[in-house]
Amino acid sequence: xxxxxxxxxxxxxxxxxxxxxxxxxxxxxxxxxxxxxxxxxxxxxxxxxxxxxxxxxxxxxxxxxxxxxxxxxxxxxxxxxxxxxxxxxxxxxxxxxxxxxxxxxxxxxxxxxxxxxxxxxxxxxxxxxxxxxxxxxxxxxxxxxxxxxxxxxxxxxxxxxxxxxxxxxxxxxxxxxxxxxxxxxxxxxxxxxxxxxxxxxxxxxxxxxxxxxxxxxxxxxxxxxxxxxxxxxxxxxxxxxxxxxxxxxxxxxxxxxxxxxxxxxxx
Amino acid sequence: xxxxxxxxxxxxxxxxxxxxxxxxxxxxxxxxxxxxxxxxxxxxxxxxxxxxxxxxxxxxxxxxxxxxxxxxxxxxxxxxxxxxxxxxxxxxxxxxxxxxxxxxxxxxxxxxxxxxxxxxxxxxxxxxxxxxxxxxxxxxxxxxxxxxxxxxxxxxxxxxxxxxxxxxxxxxxxxxxxxxxxxxxxxxxxxxxxxxxxxxxxxxxxxxxxxxxxxxxxxxxxxxxxxxxxxxxxxxxxxxxxxxxxxxxxxxxxxxxxxxxxxxxxxxxxxxxxxxxxxxxxxxxxxxxxxxxxxxxxxxxxxxxxxxxxxxxxxxxxxxxxxxxxxxxxxxxxxxxxxxxxxxxxxxxxxxxxxxxxxxxxxxxxxxxxxxxxxxxxxxxxxxxxxxxxxxxxxxxxxxxxxxxxxxxxxxxxxxxxxxxxxxxxxxxxxxx
Numbered sequence: 240x241x242x243x244x245x246x247x248x249x250x251x252x253x254x255x256x257x258x259x260x261x262x263x264x265x266x267x268x269x270x271x272x273x274x275x276x277x278x279x280x281x282x283x284x285x286x287x288x289x290x291x292x293x294x295x296x297x298x299x300x301x302x303x304x305x306x307x308x309x310x311x312x313x314x315x316x317x318x319x320x321x322x323x324x325x326x327x328x329x330x331x332x333x334x335x336x337x338x339x340x341x342x343x344x345x346x347x348x349x350x351x352x353x354x355x356x357x358x359x360x361x362x363x364x365x366x367x368x369x370x371x372x373x374x375x376x377x378x379x380x381x382x383x384x385x386x387x388x389x390x391x392x393x394x395x396x397x398x399x400x401x402x403x404x405x406x407x408x409x410x411x412x413x414x415x416x417x418x419x420x421x422x423x424x425x426x427x428x429x430x431x432x433x434x435x436x437x438x439x440x441x442x443x444x445x446x447x448x449x450x451x452x453x454x455x456x457x458x459x460x461x462x463x464x465x466x467x468x469x470x471x472x473x474x475x476x477x478x479x480x481x482x483x484x485x486x487x488x489x490x491x492x493x494x495x496x497x498x499x500x501x502x503x504x505x506x
Numbered sequence: 507x508x509x510x511x512x513x514x515x516x517x518x519x520x521x522x523x524x525x526x527x528x529x530x531x532x533x534x535x536x537x538x539x540x541x542x543x544x545x546x547x548x549x550x551x552x553x554x555x556x557x558x559x560x561x562x563x564x565x566x567x568x569x570x571x572x573x574x575x576x577x578x579x580x581x582x583x584x585x586x587x588x589x590x591x592x593x594x595x596x597x598x599x600x601x602x603x604x605x606x607x608x609x610x611x612x613x614x615x616x617x618x619x620x621x622x623x624x625x626x627x628x629x630x631x632x633x634x635x636x637x638x639x640x641x642x643x644x645x646x647x648x649x650x651x652x653x654x655x656x657x658x659x660x661x662x663x664x665x666x667x668x669x670x671x672x673x674x675x676x677x678x679x680x681x682x683x684x685x686x687x688x689x690x691x692x693x694x695x696x697x698x699x700x701x702x703x704x705x706x707x708x709x710x711x712x713x714x715x716x717x718x719x720x721x722x723x724x725x726x727x728x729x730x731x732x733x734x735x736x737x738x739x740x741x742x743x744x745x746x747x748x749x750x751x752x753x754x755x756x757x758x759x760x761x762x763x764x765x766x767x768x769x770x771x772x773x774x775x776x777x778x779x780x781x782x783x784x785x786x787x788x789x790x791x792x793x794x795x796x797x798x799x800x801x802x803x804x805x806x807x808x809x810x811x812x813x814x815x816x817x818x819x820x821x822x823x824x825x826x827x828x829x830x831x832x833x834x835x836x837x838x839x840x841x842x843x844x845x846x847x848x849x850x851x852x853x854x855x856x857x858x859x860x861x862x863x864x865x866x867x868x869x870x871x872x873x874x875x876x877x878x879x880x881x882x883x884x885x886x887x888x889x890x891x892x893x894x895x896x897x898x899x900x901x902x903x904x905x906x907x908x909x910x911x912x913x914x915x916x917x918x919x920x921x922x923x924x925x926x927x928x929x930x931x932x933x934x935x936x937x938x939x
Contacts, residue, residue: 309892309896310892310895310896311892312888312892332895332901333892333896334895334896334897334898334899334900334901334904336896337895337896337897337898338898342896342897343896345893345896348893349887349889349890349893351890351907351911352911352912352914352915353910353911353912353915354907354908354910354911359894359897359907362899362903362907363894363897363898363899366897366898366899366900366903367897367898398911415897419897419898
């Protein structure tokens with residue numbers, strides 16, 4: 240499995256990059272929930288400059304994988320490693336993982352009443368950067384990112400995700416990602432329930448971040464989103480394992496023939 | 507009754523009132539309350555309303571109406587940032603050390619003892635006669651006998667006060683500063699916003715505070731009142747607050763119980779006039795070994811047709827603290843077309859603390875507009891914490907954000923920036939930040 244991934248790791252030229260090119264390495268990861276094994280030995284490597292798509296039917300373990308990588312306490316790690324530039328993320332708390340450069344865009348972002356988007360984002364950005372950020376500097380940065388995401392200014396003053404429509408929640412996730420500038424981002428079904436305009440915005444955000452210092456793993460059920468974000472590598476996940484890895488054409492194959500067909504090909 | 511033996515005698519109480527030059531009616535009022543208190547016992551835990559609060563060790567003989575010797579007569583340092591804002595009255599140990607200026611004609615904001623001498627016609631008809639009465643409990647009776655300082659806010663007919671009226675009360679130690687009485691009277695069509703803040707340093711364990719707040723509104727008047735209790739550790743605080751809402755009048759009141767060691771806080775919205783509306787929010791943040799026992803009741807009397815009562819109780823607990831929240835709505839027979847809602851919500855930050863929510867709703871009329879109650883109490887949401895932590899916030903930072911968010915809707919009603927900052931920093935101090 241690892242070998243296959245490496246064949247497709249065609250990163251761009253990155254000579255002269257200031258920061259170390261990020262690499263997220265998942266080795267033989269096993270995760271269970273309430274004693275039930277969900278992820279059953281998964282290998283994957285995402286490097287800076289690469290966009291990977293992880294596709295799979297419902298119940299294949301995609302969300303469990305993303306939550307486990309981010310460190311949700313409900314998910315038990317039964318074995319394996321998750322390394323970000325050699326640092327074992329599994330030994331870190333969720334906030335330490337974020338500060339190491341990991342970002343998870345939630346499928347169902349949590350509502351936090353009474354906390355404004357602006358207040359939250361400034362607190363988060365300061366935590367990630369490890370330094371105070373002046374109010375004006377922050378406002379400018381926020382305005383710039385909100386413009387990119389075609390968001391109304393009033394959004395910054397609303398309570399985080401409270402009363403947001405499905406589309407607004409996903410935009411809010413993309414705003415957070417654009418602002419926090421992670422090294423590796425995992426987008427957990429960010430495309431689900433979005434209309435075409437919102438999908439375009441998600442695509443635009445991810446594409447704007449593409450580069451040597453940013454890698455992404457896009458988890459999705461359908462290939463709709465992949466029309467807006469061209470993946471370099473596509474993985475098919477079924478029953479807790481990656482059963483096939485290929486180029487963008489694999490996503491089209493899924494669209495055309497369905498997961499059952501691919502499963503039958505592998506079996 | 508044994509608890510009162512160490513208190514001053516009736517003769518001493520009378521002599522003290524004369525020495526201070528109090529009007530005859532007030533002296534007589536105090537003596538009647540004193541006589542009444544002598545016949546009362548402390549509430550016992552066999553009384554359902556007191557079942558969850560243990561008063562063992564309470565010594566009401568420690569109620570002390572004296573100003574601590576050598577106490578300074580200037581604005582306390584803790585209030586310095588706040589006095590520049592709003593129309594501010596500052597009371598230190600029951601003595602007014604700063605009075606507001608530039609109030610609209612006829613509006614009175616002064617300490618209650620001065621008001622009783624200068625405006626007896628405005629004080630006597632209202633002082634513990636219509637809202638809170640001395641006979642309610644041993645705490646209100648002793649309060650009536652011994653209250654000191656306090657605040658009197660009077661709004662004549664149609665008066666509008668644009669800037670918030672701010673009443674800041676400080677007690678340097680056991681004594682007169684813990685016996686304040688707040689009386690707000692709004693005549694027909696008058697409106698104002700009143701913000702009150704009580705604070706003190708730590709006191710010897712079991713130092714009693716006996717407080718009463720009364721808000722009386724005439725027809726169509728509107729009062730927005732916020733009161734924050736932040737006594738130092740050691741204080742055992744007993745407060746009774748009641749608003750009597752006039753015809754088509756509105757009282758929006760918000761109370762926060764943050765300080766003290768043992769706190770019994772009772773608030774009642776009395777709706778006995780047609781079309782009156784009372785919206786009560788009670789907040790708490792219990793930490794350490796605090797025991798906070800809150801009673802909040804909406805009483806729709808038979809004459810209170812089309813009245814609206816709403817109670818929201820919200821708070822946070824941590825460490826070994828305990829909170830009892832007893833919300834009650836009562837629509838009596840005759841109060842047709844009324845609305846009554848109760849909501850209670852407690853957030854526990856760790857194991858070891860305990861919140862008891864006891865909501866009750868009594869409906870004796872068959873034509874009620876709407877009524878209902880809901881109570882939730884639970885641990886801090888792990889998914890919420892995880893979400894915030896996944897953005898780089900430490901567990902402590904995430905908890906702080908959630909708690910701040912929990913109190914934000916309430917803090918938003920405190921418009922004066924300095925007091926608001928004080929309350930925000932109070933929340934942070936509680937969280938150990």
